[in-house]
Amino acid sequence: MHEMSLAESVREIVDETARGNGAHRVTRVRLEIGRLAQIELQAMQFAFDVVKRGSLAEGASLEIIEVNGSAWCLGCSQPALIAQRGQACPHCGSYQLQVNGGDRMRVMDIEIE
Numbered sequence: 001m002h003e004m005s006l007a008e009s010v011r012e013i014v015d016e017t018a019r020g021n022g023a024h025r026v027t028r029v030r031l032e033i034g035r036l037a038q039i040e041l042q043a044m045q046f047a048f049d050v051v052k053r054g055s056l057a058e059g060a061s062l063e064i065i066e067v068n069g070s071a072w073c074l075g076c077s078q079p080a081l082i083a084q085r086g087q088a089c090p091h092c093g094s095y096q097l098q099v100n101g102g103d104r105m106r107v108m109d110i111e112i113e
């Protein structure tokens, strides 16, 4: 389950940011996950609940915001929004899509006290 190591890197970023801002604790973490990132949301929630223990984010809730994948279509030379890999271009039906967004995860922001 690669969500566990992803959750660990999230905790590190959150912990570091919170410390850098002189926080006592983190109350909320907002995470943006692209639909093409192949991250299972439930597994991510679970993994974060495990790794946050003992960190400044121990009591933090995790909010996950899913974003659509985006790609450039080589068939019709237009940007295309796709919900999953292997999907055809919604404009022309071509499968020659170059993914250029929605394929990663990032910490959007955190709330601290």
Ligand SMILES: [Zn+2]
Pocket: 073, 074, 075, 076, 077, 078, 080, 089, 090, 091, 092, 093, 094
């Ligand atoms: Zn197209």
